[in-house]
Amino acid sequence: MNKKVWGSVAGVVVLLGLATAGLNQHQATHFNRNVTINGVKVGGLTAKQAFNKVQQSSSSQDVYFDGQQIYAGHSVKVGLTNADQSKFKQALAKQKTLIPTSKAQNFAIQGTNFDTSQLAAMQDAVQQAVATYNQGKSASVDAHAELVNGRIKVIKSVQGTALDEQAMLKQFNNRRFNPTIKLTKQVQTPVKADSQTIKTQKQHLEALNKRHVVLKIQDHEVKLGAKDLVTKATYLHGTYQIDTEKAQQAVAKLNHQYATLGKALKFKTHSGQEITLNNQGTYGWALSAHKLKPALQAAFAKDSSKVINAKDYIYGIGYNENGTGYNNTTNNGIGNTYVEVSKAAQHVWWYRDGKVVFEADVVTGTEQGDNATPTGVYYTLYKQRGATLRGLNDDGSKYSSPVAYWVPFTQQGHGFHDASWRGDWSKTAYLAGGSHGCVNMKVGDAGTAFASMDEGEPVVIY
Structure with a gap:
């Protein structure tokens, strides 16, 4: 390429550079064509020129919606002072583009001395207009994703006809300094x-569906996933909403597998015979779905790696509503320290760590009538020295019997105690002449028996 051509190209490049620089300078110092400030056209003006023009304007504070006046205000000046010029420079910088644009933009600039005394009433008028318009209109419904039984689906949106109050108030705030406020x-x-x-x-x-929590039940660690706990879940506004109806079923399954409360437990008697006890006793523990479900839900939502200890979420019935025997993992949940009562043998064995530490003949409740000693697995409620037992005899008369040792195992008044008044200690005494339901012990045996029992200890009666 010869020197003449190179010179022409260089000249064009210089001219383009100068033009671009000039355009950039203009764009940096002048508002685009369709820009307004407080509803006043400032296209092509500098920040200073725009300030001077808007400063001369006023606002009627009249508000119109959909062509109808909804608020009649009294005119106020925009209240601009020299301190507000920086706001115009900020607006200029915000609307700046590399090349001119015809995009319509309005900037709301509040003057330092602008009278805001009508603002609250104007906003109320807008809200009232929206409420009136929305009567009989249908609200729009957002689309949202749902996790249902392990599968994610999207519920489509529904376009309504009601106005968006927040959008209307935003539009009002953008135009509230205009000469006349017209809302669409x-x-x-x-x-x-x-x-x-x-x-x-x-x-x-999807992340929630892959999570799991670990529940420690005695010596077992049970892993529970979304398929076990989550019936339905959504994620709205940055928060999980989890329906844990499934957790109720999961807790029921865990109770069936691990809990002891209300179960017909198998038991090996002193003779080695294995029997199945009835499930009418009060001994045992079970997981409380009411307590555990919120804990599982919270751990699942937070993706917590913390192991949940089931012991904190169990319950029992009777005197101790927190459950009994949770730490007993041997002997089908009864453990190795317990009291065995055989009504047929009229004999009791006290066990400590699997060994008999004491045994004695006793007399249980009269089998005839309503005084029979209940069968099943119970637990000692408390221990008391020097008590007076009161109740009604079969003929309706009252009795009051002082005892040296008293260990109840039901809230209905059944328990172990010495019976100094008893004369018949035969093996058949309980058939027609037994106690009112308690386990009568001889005076000489009661103290040792009392010392051989702890509070909350299982009492097996068959």
């Missing part, structure tokens, strides 16, 4: 099924 309908726009919001929801639900 801002209908509620629902979140669409293909929006980023829904994609985010699905991502969080």
Whole structure:
């Protein structure tokens, strides 16, 4: 290429550079064509020129919605002072583009001395207008993702006809310094099924579906996943909403497998015979779905790695509502320290760590009538020295019997105690002449028996 051509190209480049620099300078110092400030056209003006123009304007504070006046205000000046010029420079910088644009933009600039005394009443008028318009209108419904029984689905949005109050108030705030405030309908726009919001929801639900929590039940660690606990879940506004109806079923299954409360437990008697006890006793523990479900839900939502200890969420019945025998993992949940009562043998064995530490003949409740000693697995409620037992005899008369040792195992008044008044200690005494339901002990045996029992200890009666 010869020197003449190179010179021409260089000249064009210089001219383009100068033009670009000039355009950039103009764009940096002048508002774009369709920009307004407080409803006043400032296109083509500098920040100073725009300030001077807007400073001369006033606002009627009249508010119109959909062509109808909804608030009649009294005119006020915009209240601009020299201190507000920086706000115009900020607006200029915010609307700046590399090349001129015809995009319409309005900037709301509040003057330092602007009279805001009508603002609250104007906002109330807007809200009232929206409420009136929305009567009989249908609200838009956002699309949302759901995790249902392990599968994620998206519920589509529904476009309504009601106005979006927040959008209307935002429009009002953008125009409240205009000479006349004219508002247009801002209908509620629902979140669409293909929006980023829904994609985010699905991502969080997918993560939730892969989570699990660990529940420690005695010596066992049970891993529970979404399929075990979550019936339905959503992720809205940055928070999980989890329906844990399934957790109720999970707790029921865990109780069936591990709990002892209300179960017909198998038991090996002193003679080595294995029997099945009835399930009428009060001994045992079970997981409380009422207590455990919120803990599982919270741990699941937080993706907590912390192991949940089931012991904190058990319950029992009777005197101790917190459950009994949770730490007993041997002998089908009864453990190795317990009291064995054989009504047929009219004999009791006290066990400590699997060994008999004491045994004695006793007399239980009269089998005839309503005084029979209940069978099943119970637990000692407490121990008391020097008590007076009171109740009614079969003929309706009252009795009051002082005893040296008293260890109840039901809240209905059944327990172990010495019976100094008893004369018949035969093996058949209980058939027609037994106690009112308690386990009568001889005076010489009661003290040792008392010392051989602890509070909360299982009492097996058969």
